Amino acid sequence: MNAPSPNGKPRLAISACLTGLNVRYNAGHKASSLCLDLLDKHFDWVPLCPEVAIGLGTPREPIRLVGDPEHPAVTGTRNSTTDLAGPLRAYGQQMAGELDDICGYIFMQKSPSCGLERVKVYQEDGHPAHHGRGVYAAAFCALRPDLPVEEEGRLHDPVLRENFIARVYAYADWQQQLRQGLSRSALIRFHARYKYLLMAHNPQAYRTLGRLLGNMRRDDDPQQLGPRYFSQLMQALRRCASRGTHGNVLQHLSGYLRNDLGQGDKAELQQVIGQYQRGVVPLVVPLTLLKHHLRCHPDPYLLQQAYLQPHPEDLGLRNAI
Structure with missing residues (x-):
């Protein structure tokens, strides 16, 4: 390669x-x-x-x-x-x-x-x-x-453009992983990073791929399982995320902060997520607020999520979806 x-x-x-x-x-x-x-x-x-x-x-x-x-x-x-x-x-x-x-x-x-x-x-x-x-x-x-x-x-089309560019960067990330080498732990870490992006695009594939890696046996060869996993991931990401699936992911992510935020901040975050789901504001608005709270209350698991920044922010791809 x-x-x-x-x-x-x-x-x-x-x-x-x-x-x-x-x-x-x-x-x-x-x-x-x-x-x-x-x-x-x-x-x-x-x-x-x-x-x-x-x-x-x-x-x-x-x-x-x-x-x-x-x-x-x-x-x-x-x-x-x-x-x-x-x-x-x-x-x-x-x-x-x-x-x-x-x-x-x-x-x-x-x-x-x-x-x-x-x-x-x-x-x-x-x-x-x-x-x-x-x-x-x-x-x-x-x-x-x-x-x-x-x-x-x-x-x-802004939705198709964002979907394509997100897949390009996921593909590039996988190529980098291949250069570093595939192992059981590397596969699990890669999947952990893409968990919520996958949930937004294809909830069914999110469950299927979770089971695929969850059922990985000690003698399974990651060199064989890895390409199979990645092929299914790329096919799943071809489905465009909707306001409903994005909203579901935003709710999951906000749940990690429930013990860190006061009642006012929780209410504001829920209000903005609701506005996004109703089409009042674009996706960048609840994401910006969520990232603000993550900077104040860092969570290592969330900060690694590809969903929070699947492509460079200055492309502005989430400003219109």
Whole structure:
């Protein structure tokens, strides 16, 4: 496994056109202000364009998916005699193996090579179905099912954006754990840090993974159990947390402080949690108050929780959810 980038930032693969590179069929780009302005400070980008990589020039004839949405061909919009699905699929498989130091991937939406969902697949009558997937992206993701992936367009939704970035940092944390080595105690400590983040995203998986590690026998090999645990964790974190599940976690965390806070502080904390659950204030408000009380009354177990800061605060990702 490769080491992280020298500056410590997680590395993200990204469709090259989103970084402003002129690699599209019309020799243009689709520069993403969200990626280049909001996220650029926190990540190192690995720009990739599969269409250029397989030898298509710029400018070039646009390509599209045709035929079976599950196994489409990829042809030019004017010249349909050459199927590019094979080369795109092979490049996706190649990159899935080579990019072993990335912690996530941001794809260009609606692209016949890179789109993750709802890509048009044209039928014999000339009409498109809208449930295809880019051939390169499909091949890549099939070999990297645990890697956080998302389309740039969906990242403009604050809930989806926060969910994706939280998964990226969890993935990076696991890679760091692998570099340090897996052991029974390391697995238990890792899970302890992610307990409440997992509870917020997927209460059922929270219980399932707790049992998985709780039933770990002395002769169980952490090198085998660890990847199984992490795969289930990453699948669980794909579910977006709701106000209800966030509220439940906030109540659990506030319970640790019940012997430290006076009646006034307890009442204020409950009021703010209630306001969040009713949609009056964003998540950052009760979290800020909770962190204030934790600074005054430190609890080692709570202070290690990834839930309290799953990503850098200056990204402001919890200000709008």
